[in-house]
Amino acid sequence: xxxxxxxxxxxxxxxxxxxxxxxxxxxxxxxxNGVMTNVANYLDAxxxxxxxxxxxxxxxxxxxxxxxxxxxxxxxxxDFGDIEKDLAVKLIxxxxxxxxxxxxxxxxxxxxxxxxxxxITGVGLEPLRGSTIIExxxxxxxxxxxxxxxxxxxPISCEFVLPILDSIIEREGCSLRHLQFPSVWSEGGKSIQFxxxxxxxxxxxxxxxxxxxxxxxxxxxxxLSWIGERIxxxxxxxxxxxxxxxxxxxxxxxxxxxxxxxxxxxxxxDCQKSKxxxxxxxxxxxxxxxxTDCSGCDSVFCEECIASGNEHSKCYECEGRFCNDxxxxxxxxxxxxSCKKSCCNNCQEDYHQEDWPSCKRCRDCFCDDCNExxxxxxxxxxxxxxxxxxxxxxxxxxxxxxxxxxxxxxxENKNCAGCVQxxxxxxxxxxxxxxxxxFELSK
Ligand SMILES: [Zn+2]
Ligand SMILES: [Zn+2]
Ligand SMILES: [Zn+2]
Ligand SMILES: [Zn+2]
Ligand SMILES: [Zn+2]
Ligand SMILES: [Zn+2]
Ligand SMILES: [Zn+2]
Ligand SMILES: [Zn+2]
Numbered sequence: 001x002x003x004x005x006x007x008x009x010x011x012x013x014x015x016x017x018x019x020x021x022x023x024x025x026x027x028x029x030x031x032x033n034g035v036m037t038n039v040a041n042y043l044d045a046x047x048x049x050x051x052x053x054x055x056x057x058x059x060x061x062x063x064x065x066x067x068x069x070x071x072x073x074x075x076x077x078x079d080f081g082d083i084e085k086d087l088a089v090k091l092i093x094x095x096x097x098x099x100x101x102x103x104x105x106x107x108x109x110x111x112x113x114x115x116x117x118x119x120i121t122g123v124g125l126e127p128l129r130g131s132t133i134i135e136x137x138x139x140x141x142x143x144x145x146x147x148x149x150x151x152x153x154x155p156i157s158c159e160f161v162l163p164i165l166d167s168i169i170e171r172e173g174c175s176l177r178h179l180q181f182p183s184v185w186s187e188g189g190k191s192i193q194f195x196x197x198x199x200x201x202x203x204x205x206x207x208x209x210x211x212x213x214x215x216x217x218x219x220x221x222x223x224l225s226w227i228g229e230r231i232x233x234x235x236x237x238x239x240x241x242x243x244x245x246x247x248x249x250x251x252x253x254x255x256x257x258x259x260x261x262x263x264x265x266x267x268x269x270d271c272q273k274s275k276x277x278x279x280x281x282x283x284x285x286x287x288x289x290x291x292t293d294c295s296g297c298d299s300v301f302c303e304e305c306i307a308s309g310n311e312h313s314k315c316y317e318c319e320g321r322f323c324n325d326x327x328x329x330x331x332x333x334x335x336x337x338s339c340k341k342s343c344c345n346n347c348q349e350d351y352h353q354e355d356w357p358s359c360k361r362c363r364d365c366f367c368d369d370c371n372e373x374x375x376x377x378x379x380x381x382x383x384x385x386x387x388x389x390x391x392x393x394x395x396x397x398x399x400x401x402x403x404x405x406x407x408x409x410x411x412e413n414k415n416c417a418g419c420v421q422x423x424x425x426x427x428x429x430x431x432x433x434x435x436x437x438x439f440e441l442s443k
Contacts, residue, residue, distance in 0.1 A: 045082070049075075053098040075103035081115030081143045088116035093124030100127035107131075110175070113138040118154040122161035129164055132173045136241060137165070138180040145263050145287040148183040156182050162197045169204045176204075177241045178233055180265065186231045194231070202226045212245035214256060219243055232264055239271035262288040277302035278323045279312055295320030295344070296327030317347035336367035338374070343367075357382065361394035376429055385418030396423050 043051055078099070080088045096117065103109060105127055112134065114120070118141050128134060139156060140148040168176055179201065185194055205226045210219050212235075219235050220226055224246075227233055235243050237257065244257040250269045258274030259266045261282040267274060275291050276283045278299035284291075291300040294312075301312055301321055312321050313328040322328040322344065334343040334356055343352070357380040358365035364380070371379050378392045390398055398419070 045074075047083070049078075049099055049102065050083070053095070053102045075105070075108055077111040077113075078103065078105070078109055079111075079113040079115055080117050081113060085116050089118055091117050091119060093120045093122070096120055096124030097127050100125070105131070105134075107133060109134055111136045111138075114141055114156075115143045117141055118150060121155050121157050121159075122164070125161060125164045129167045130171055131168055132171050132175055134168060135175045136178040136180075136238075137176070138238075139182045140180045140264070141182055142263075144265075145260075145285055147262050148264055150183070153184050153187075154182065156184065158185060158191055158193050158197075162193055165197065166200065169201055174204065177243075178236045178238065179227075180233070180238065181231050183264065190231065198227045198231070210243050212248055213242040214248040215245060217245045217247075219245060221245055221247075232259070232266070234259075234266065236266060237268035237271050238265040239267055242268060244268055258283055258285070260285040260288050275300050275302075277305055278325060279305035292321055294323045294327055296322050296331045299323045299325070299327075313342050315344035315347055316341040317343055317351055320344055335365060336370055337364045338366050338370035341367060357389050359391040359394050360388055361390055361398060364391055376425060381422055383416065383418040383422055386416045388419065392426050395419070396426050398423075 080091070096114070100106075100109070105112070106129070109128070109131070110133060112125075112128070113136075115138070122139070125137075128137075139161065141150060141154055141156065142148050165176075165179070168174060185191070190198075202225045206220075211217055212219060224234065226235065235245065235257065237244065246255070246257065248256045250256055252269075254269055254273075256268050257266055258269065258272070260274055262284050265285075267285060273286045274283050275286060275289075277289075277291070278294065279301055282302065284302060290303040292303070292306050293300055295315070295318075301323075305312065306321070312324055313332050314321050315332065322331050328342075331346075332342045332344050334345075334348050335341070336356065343356075348355070352368075356365050356367050357371055359380050366374065366380055374392075376392060380389050380391045381395065382389045
């Protein structure tokens, strides 16, 4: 390329480090509008936008006919999640502002989502100043159902964004209904600047006098506020932007508005179902987490609790999960105290002819596998003549020292011959171990 063209390329290029091939802007801009529009027709909507922004050489003119022909009039929603992530992460404030000017955002745009724009400070939102059209601004910088905790910390700053938001909320006829803040603004304590904005925003919505879309109760109820301490907006569905109270339920009796512990967004049940995990008690969108049903009741477990495995009981045979709060008590009565595996009552009945052995004195229960591995000193053994079962430790105690539990044949503190024999075997074994026998028993 000739250097003159190169210079003009640099001047016109909007996209930071994006490769020039992405936007072959310069020579094209001299072509007639009709050709431009035809070219644009081959691009998808977001690409058309950048094409137009690139052509207008950063100083976009909203009324520019060619712009309108290329980007169209339909930009009521702009989600940077619609363009390639590789590109979005490279966008800088100049790019955002060029695009906003290009679509005449201040007069048209209702929803703005800065998905993946992790390199902006927010100063690029300037073209939205004073908009009475904008209804939602999502500054979380992540797409739907993603955790807003971004590392390294994005540079988006209260200092640049809040004055622009203020210019919007102080306008008569302001349409703003929902703000999603970046999670960095809540890390390490909120700034005074944010706190003051929070109060002004809450006041603006209070003064608007909105009610729950279902029951019409005035919002926010009681002494609650729209933006609380956790800097997330309450009483508002992220998707349909309707406002709801916290007590209204849908036809299935579920709370209308859920709030996800992962994406930190609130959704009404029409837009996104959410479920509460019975183990960790957190609520998540169904698109944020997988859930597993309790095999015994309507409760669900989130995938994290399933992975951790310690907050519920699982049957090792059918792999069914049972909530500890309720079902495990009734549905699972067989546990191995050695390997800790459990078997539900149905499987115990279906797959095991006999119950696992349990010691009549200490109440320990071992699965068949564990019991077999334990060896004579520790295994639970049944006496062939009186049919009592004791573990190795208890057997000896019962027979020789104990006066609490006796074998069933006991008369006048004498044990049956079977019990005495078993106890004898155990004490012989112990004697052999004490006296340095090389024969080792594994516990
Ligand atoms: Zn309500
Ligand atoms: Zn909704
Ligand atoms: Zn959970
Ligand atoms: Zn979620
Ligand atoms: Zn249950
Ligand atoms: Zn089972
Ligand atoms: Zn076991
Ligand atoms: Zn025992």
